[in-house]
Amino acid sequence: MGYEAHIQPTDAELAIAARGGDCTCLGVLLERHRARLYAAALRVLGFRPEAEDAVHDTFLIALRHIGDVKDPQAVVGWLHTVLHRCCLQQLRRRRGEMLTAEVPDRPDDGLNVEERLEKAALREWIWNAMSKLPEPLRVTAMLRYFGSYQSYEELAAILAIPIGTIRSRLSEAKRKLAEMLLDTAGLVNSESRQQSQEHQRFYFEIFDGLNRHGERDRFLRHFAEDLYLVRGGGKPVLGRSHLAWEIDSDTEAGVRLEPQRVLGAGNVIVVEGRFSNPPEDPLHCPPGVALVIFLRNRTARRLHLHLSPRPPVIDDD
The missing domain is CATH 3.10.450.50 (Nuclear Transport Factor 2; Chain: A,)
Known part of the structure; x- marks a missing residue:
């Protein structure tokens, strides 16, 4: 981003850099608001593993869709809206209800997910991080977050494993990817x-x-x-x-x-x-x-x- 180490960038500045593909700035932005996001998830879900899962879901959605945020000044509100949707997803899973879209207010720009990732210049980091996951976590995350067959039932059928195993793998994959984003963001492997x-x-x-x-x-x-x-x-x-x-x-x-x-x-x-x-x-x-x-x-x-x-x-x- 080019700012001096002693100058704290604003949320909007971090969002602008992240939209341009700067994973380091995205990691800084998410780390800055992680505690508040987790507290908000706890208020909705209680002290349950789902609260941490909702935060990790929010991080992954931010990785894939930060380039779609039109107003950088509103990025914190966007993150909390994403988190709220993720919390509702968790509540619906508890009740066995049909799940709805995870990402709020994404403009229909006519681009598919691959093109949006290229546009945001985050694709390299995402696939580099995915390649570091253990194989069982990697294939489950690839299907769930980037494939067409995303329901737990479909994933269980494709991989020939129980739905409970799908849930535990996804939870672990999300945790590891979130940790990599916060710890090693910006280290892109062009290979x-x-x-x-x-x-x-x-x-x-x-x-x-x-x-x-x-x-x-x-x-x-x-x-x-x-x-x-x-x-x-x-x-x-x-x-x-x-x-x-x-x-x-x-x-x-x-x-x-x-x-x-x-x-x-x-x-x-x-x-x-x-x-x-x-x-x-x-x-x-x-x-x-x-x-x-x-x-x-x-x-x-x-x-x-x-x-x-x-x-x-x-x-x-």
């Missing part, structure tokens, strides 16, 4: 950005080769021969041959799988896609699919394949 871009290029390329040029073998070589495949809620199976059967069956039926979004953090990749069915059999496959891929030495060793009754939502968070 994480480059790796994410390479993942996107690679997966769009091999799916395009499979769909347009019939490059079946090239696609399958990316997966280990002893691939651990989890399909929906079914029993896991071993062997790339099971994936090959899925591909051959869909190809013979005239079905194409078109990737819409590729998320990558470390060795965990999420590919969200939609099925294009032949006109004579429009219901052959459901509209959407999520593939969660776990890599080792650039080879996919484990794959969770989740079929969805709806296509991925690319323009929403």
Whole structure:
């Protein structure tokens, strides 16, 4: 930001710098108001773990949406509004109610989440931080905060684990990400950005080769021969041959799988896609699919394949 160490920047100055992608200033802003946000959460939720979760949720939303705050002078009020929404989310979870949008008053600027993160220049920090999470936390956070399938039920189905495990993983992931924001904000690893871009290029390329040029073998070589495949809620199976059967069956039926979004953090990749069915059999496959891929030495060793009754939502968070 360029201010002297002895000069305390205002909240508005920190917000302006954060909107421009300065993670250090965002960390300073959130640390400055953390105690007040936590106190406000306690008033709504009581002395429960949910109060701390609500603060961490607020931090993550600030990371993703600080660039959308139009009036820097109002940033503190915006943070408290976000916190209030997060507290209401926690109360609804207690009662098992349907959850609503988490982010207040976000302008519809026509940008998807990836473009907004680029606009705010915080994407590098976010993915660098995500790559430092333990693998189970990383994949759960990627799906919940950046994917299309965000409900606990959907996450549990995709990852084939209990809903209670989803909750505990998300709570731990939020805590670790918030700590990294406050402790190491501003330390950006450009290698994480480059790796994410390479993942996107690679997966769009091999799916395009499979769909347009019939490059079946090239696609399958990316997966280990002893691939651990989890399909929906079914029993896991071993062997790339099971994936090959899925591909051959869909190809013979005239079905194409078109990737819409590729998320990558470390060795965990999420590919969200939609099925294009032949006109004579429009219901052959459901509209959407999520593939969660776990890599080792650039080879996919484990794959969770989740079929969805709806296509991925690319323009929403």
